[in-house]
Amino acid sequence: MAAAVLPTPQVLAFDVFGTVVDWHGSILREMAQRYPQVDGDAFALAWREGYRPAMEQVRNGTLGWMRIDALHRRILDGILPEFGLGHMPEAERAELNRVWHRLSPWPDAVAGLQRLKKRFVITPLSNGNIALLTHMAKNAGLPWDCVLSAEVFKAYKPDPAAYLGVADVFELSPEAVMLVAAHHSDLAGARACGLQTAYIERPQEFGAARPKDVSPKPGNTYHCRDFLDLAERLGC
């Protein structure tokens, strides 16, 4: 309903972890290959679980500005002993930490982005740092028009400065920007700043064994199954 009265957006800004790429499945596969003795499912969840509190420490000033690469590494160092990998040497830790640079896209992501790119400016708006997002795009073939990140605005989502930063960069009103994400909290942050929002169902974000509730919530401009569905809805 809301979509009918709102203008067509000009820029689509995408959340990345969970929305564009499958962090859980990617880490699971990499762990199975490198450390088959470890419960990769529990490992992936533990690593990701440290993310929110770590970012919160940056947001509230307990930690100074720090890239996600550094936050991922702090969390990794913390969980390795719990999984019997406390002995892992430095170079191996650094290499494992880069798994976040090579996460695999969801099956519809590349094709969907290619369709959306024909009509809109498409950019990530992720808390991931620029290098991480750039390496990921190169590795996965994500056809971004540019790479925006919390790092550009020195503000982690859901800080309004991140959402409004995208509109400011393109000198657009907030409603000319649409945030695309699989997380309601992220979309709520964007909506509070006046952006349009598209929710993307990613029922397997936490693994096939742990289906996520993806039922529609009010307030979003669109509720879509995946990026192809979003492209369809936006007339691409």
Added chain:
Amino acid sequence: MAAAVLPTPQVLAFDVFGTVVDWHGSILREMAQRYPQVDGDAFALAWREGYRPAMEQVRNGTLGWMRIDALHRRILDGILPEFGLGHMPEAERAELNRVWHRLSPWPDAVAGLQRLKKRFVITPLSNGNIALLTHMAKNAGLPWDCVLSAEVFKAYKPDPAAYLGVADVFELSPEAVMLVAAHHSDLAGARACGLQTAYIERPQEFGAARPKDVSPKPGNTYHCRDFLDLAERLGC
């Protein structure tokens, strides 16, 4: 010679105006189409000539931080009366100012970047703002891996913060980054920060009637005819 002892760079950062795109020819063509009564050659040169002093005012603090779009517009407003276009209405000025978002690439640029992209991270490092560079890339088919700009670092080249910013984003030593540019002053700024440098000959930057001296100067890692030559030299 220097190239033999330096490591292969990982990131190639490109100056854009004059190096990747032909600002003079593009503005000339657009003026011929829209305002055939105006001397497009003189107009393009006058517009570009205001660029350096305007940026200098930002660098020395006379002007606060301002995007190139705004600087281009200030210069445009200044020169329009000189060319008998002082009556131009606001919407038309805004539209003409966007010519910088749709500059045409040099004939070798897209093919060269595609080759270089296979082996290196390729990014602009331009004083142009993010939106300008993003629209330009979309319009011209420039296959950047990400879009870095003075706007990200809030520092205009040749401020060291711009060159070192690229190395910092990728957590690389400066010598793992190579600046590619058609201007010796830009390359000198990068070299002073420890970056590798590649000079690109663009003899027609100021128009076919005004050939630029493109003879080699010492100090650059490479001196190349164009991007295809650079790709060749870098083994792509």
